[in-house]
Amino acid sequence: MQATRQSILKILKERGQATVEQMSDELSLTPVTIRHHLDILRGEGLVQAPKVQRRQSPGRPQHVYSLTEQATNYFPKNYVAFADLTLQELRERVSTDEMDSIVRGVARRMAANAPEPLPGEPMPERLTRVVDFLNRQGYVARWETNDQGFLLHTANCPYQGLTDHHAAPCIMDTALLTELLGSQPLRISWMSAGDDTCTYLVKNSV
Numbered sequence: 001m002q003a004t005r006q007s008i009l010k011i012l013k014e015r016g017q018a019t020v021e022q023m024s025d026e027l028s029l030t031p032v033t034i035r036h037h038l039d040i041l042r043g044e045g046l047v048q049a050p051k052v053q054r055r056q057s058p059g060r061p062q063h064v065y066s067l068t069e070q071a072t073n074y075f076p077k078n079y080v081a082f083a084d085l086t087l088q089e090l091r092e093r094v095s096t097d098e099m100d101s102i103v104r105g106v107a108r109r110m111a112a113n114a115p116e117p118l119p120g121e122p123m124p125e126r127l128t129r130v131v132d133f134l135n136r137q138g139y140v141a142r143w144e145t146n147d148q149g150f151l152l153h154t155a156n157c158p159y160q161g162l163t164d165h166h167a168a169p170c171i172m173d174t175a176l177l178t179e180l181l182g183s184q185p186l187r188i189s190w191m192s193a194g195d196d197t198c199t200y201l202v203k204n205s206v
Helices: 003-015 019-027 033-045 070-076 080-095 096-111 123-136 168-182
Strands: 051-053 062-065 141-144 151-152 185-190 198-202
Touching: 003 070, 019 033, 019 062, 019 080, 033 062, 080 096, 096 151, 123 141, 123 151, 141 198, 168 198
Parallel strands: none
Antiparallel strands: 051 062, 141 151, 151 198, 185 198
16 A cells, blocks of 8 residues: 555554544645545545544634544454464363364354255255355365365465464364365365365265
8 A cells, every 4th residue: 555545544543533634744745635645545445534523722623534444454463373372272271172172163153154055955056155155254265076076175274374383273174164064074185284275075965
């Protein structure tokens, strides 16, 4: 993103809201320039439409700008570190069986957000529905036929950064697919082992 617009987002993040004049003073730019960048940021859905704020002293009302919810994506997040420490703490506090139960519970909760399969749904249709769901979660998934059934490929690991130190995300993935497919697939390649994809063999049992 262009540097001036990044600075505007930073000011609005720090202050909560600001006027064109305040941003103009802080960035040493003309109000016309600030408004130009605000219009672009509004067009990108990152800044809300200005709201009228009455002055405490005599004078014309001011327009204040603030960020949209979408703008939070432009600021650093530390989800991986939080998840890493949480998994470390769990491993020290619970047994292997309890950890496995927790991970499978997470998989069931994730699967509960997927569309319900139709009665007697053929496996190709189910796989298409599952792939659509996985892609919404960031997996970059696809499926193809195989002489033993079907191959389900995922080319992106949403938990990259965790899988180097924790088995839980990979266990959860297999449990999630089992919930979604109605039977446990066989993993035949694994990104954590250096493969290009995580690939699962799915038997046509539906």
